[in-house]
Amino acid sequence: MLAHFTNVITVFLMVAGLFIITARGNLIKKLVGLSLxxxxxxxLYISPGKLIGGTAPILSPAFTVYSNPLPHVLILTAIVxxxxxxxxxxALTVRIREAYGSIEEDEILALDHSVEDDEARxxx
Amino acid sequence: MRDDxxxxxxxxxxxxxxxxxxxxxQFHGDFGPGGxxxxxxxxxxxxxxxxxxxxxxxxxxxxxDWAVETMVAAGVLIYASVxxxxxxxxxxxxxxxxxxxxxIHGQHRGIFWVEVGVAVTVCGVMLKIYYMFASRGGAED
Amino acid sequence: MAVxxxxxxxxxxxxxxxxxxxxxxxxxxxxxxxxxxxxxxxTEAAVGAGVSTVLLLAALRLCKSEEAKPAxxxxxxxxxxxxxxxxxxxxxxxxxxxxxxxxxxxxxVVPRYLNxxxxxxxxxxxxxxxxxxxxxxxxxxxVFTAGAGxxxxxxxxxxxxxxxxxxx
Numbered sequence: 020m021l022a023h024f025t026n027v028i029t030v031f032l033m034v035a036g037l038f039i040i041t042a043r044g045n046l047i048k049k050l051v052g053l054s055l056x057x058x059x060x061x062x063l064y065i066s067p068g069k070l071i072g073g074t075a076p077i078l079s080p081a082f083t084v085y086s087n088p089l090p091h092v093l094i095l096t097a098i099v100x101x102x103x104x105x106x107x108x109x110a111l112t113v114r115i116r117e118a119y120g121s122i123e124e125d126e127i128l129a130l131d132h133s134v135e136d137d138e139a140r141x142x143x
Numbered sequence: 144m145r146d147d148x149x150x151x152x153x154x155x156x157x158x159x160x161x162x163x164x165x166x167x168x169q170f171h172g173d174f175g176p177g178g179x180x181x182x183x184x185x186x187x188x189x190x191x192x193x194x195x196x197x198x199x200x201x202x203x204x205x206x207x208d209w210a211v212e213t214m215v216a217a218g219v220l221i222y223a224s225v226x227x228x229x230x231x232x233x234x235x236x237x238x239x240x241x242x243x244x245x246x247i248h249g250q251h252r253g254i255f256w257v258e259v260g261v262a263v264t265v266c267g268v269m270l271k272i273y274y275m276f277a278s279r280g281g282a283e284d
Numbered sequence: 285m286a287v288x289x290x291x292x293x294x295x296x297x298x299x300x301x302x303x304x305x306x307x308x309x310x311x312x313x314x315x316x317x318x319x320x321x322x323x324x325x326x327t328e329a330a331v332g333a334g335v336s337t338v339l340l341l342a343a344l345r346l347c348k349s350e351e352a353k354p355a356x357x358x359x360x361x362x363x364x365x366x367x368x369x370x371x372x373x374x375x376x377x378x379x380x381x382x383x384x385x386x387x388x389x390x391x392x393v394v395p396r397y398l399n400x401x402x403x404x405x406x407x408x409x410x411x412x413x414x415x416x417x418x419x420x421x422x423x424x425x426x427v428f429t430a431g432a433g434x435x436x437x438x439x440x441x442x443x444x445x446x447x448x449x450x451x452x
Contacts, residue, residue: 023377023379023381026377026382027373027376029376030369030373030376032286033372034365034372035286035290036289037364037365038358038362039293041360041361041365042362047301047344048292048301050340051292051305051340052292054305054332054336055289055308058309058328058332061312061316061328062312065316066319067382067389068320068389069320069321073320075176075320076320076398076406076408077322077406077407078405078406078407085407086319086320087389088407088411089393090389091323091408092408092412094324095323095324095408096423098180098324098331099331099426099427100423100426101331102331102335102336102339103427103430104430105336105339105340106272106339109339109342110438113346113437114437114438116347168326173404173405173409174406176322176323176326176406176408177326177409178408178413179413180327181323181327184330184334184335185330188330188334188335191338215431215432216428218424219425219428222420222424226417237421250402250414253417254402254409254410254413257417257420258409261424264424265424265427267431268431269335272339272431272434273342275439276342276438277342
């Protein structure tokens with residue numbers, strides 16, 4: 020059990036992020052949940068790279084065992100792409116707020132449906 | 144917030160340190176933790192901190208819009224031209240070992256310029272995003 | 285970190301949610317240092333707790349609202365989450381043990397990377413900028429595209445009498 024401890028923690032964080040995305044209707048909270056989900060995926064990738072007794076992957080004559088640098092590289096890219104996604108999502112949220120007047124998913128859907136009903140009634 | 148003494152003093156102490164540290168992280172990325180992304184984000188964070196204290200208008204005078212937009216594009220161009228330089232000097236795209244007579248020195252040069260390109264783009268994009276968000280809240284037309 | 289996540293899920297004041305997400309990022313950076321990922325920890329701290337929090341606060345200032353009370357109990361998302369977590373834990377059981385030096389992740393390309401071919405001590409920078417430079421080029425282009433997208437979304441047209449809200 021202890022050997023898979025990190026995997027269990029990572030899965031809990033991942034699923035908590037998934038719960039926030041699906042269960043909450045506020046757009047900003049959904050984006051925060053998305054970034055939590057992404058952060059837990061970083062943990063998922065980096066924890067298998069760690070070698071007990073190893074050190075950070077900076078070559079130096081004093082150490083022989085290094086932790087695996089490959090996941091670090093992939094996750095560095097992932098972090099920056101994640102913040103780019105967050106920024107674009109927030110820009111969309113701001114525009115939605117200006118267009119609909121609210122950032123709650125239910126209210127936005129209700130506004131959309133009422134507009135569709137009005138248009139359907141007008142065209143008859 | 145310009146009138147708050149504590150913020151002004153702390154800003155005077157911290158902002159040069161942040162910018163200097165960003166430069167350090169950029170150029171020592173080969174020997175310690177660091178590199179282009181971290182340096183770009185830290186430099187942008189320093190300038191955002193300045194703008195939180197002294198206001199967006201002052202910051203726009205120091206780092207004007209055209210400079211930020213040029214930074215956004217210039218970084219990608221620097222990166223791509225390092226790759227093209229590899230082709231022009233006889234190797235593959237993004238092949239660093241032909242950039243200098245000694246292949247190891249060529250690697251150093253290539254990595255240096257590539258990291259500069261990455262840092263410039265990341266700093267420019269973060270600053271531009273902050274400018275866009277902060278200036279949006281003015282009079283809603 | 286589990287406490288921070290729980291609080292984010294159930295707090296309705298959006299300002300506290302943003303601050304809690306900054307706290308979560310800092311804790312994640314600490315965990316990453318404990319896992320020997322120093323470059324990643326620096327980036328996560330700068331990006332997650334720095335830039336990300338600033339952007340969320342800026343967006344919050346523009347949206348100015350609090351989360352509404354949830355209209356119905358979230359049974360379906362809870363069921364989906366629990367079943368997903370059971371499946372994931374079952375799948376993760378087959379992965380190699382934590383800290384196992386015989387795991388296949390350490391066998392394929394990494395011995396070559398650690399061999400100091402390019403005379404740059406920071407292996408992560410060497411791999412990013414030299415061995416895998418194409419990926420970094422792609423990532424820089426992604427960052428550039430995000431910047432361009434934000435400019436396109438949030439740009440203000442010049443004042444136009446029959447234009448509402450800053451142009452389409």
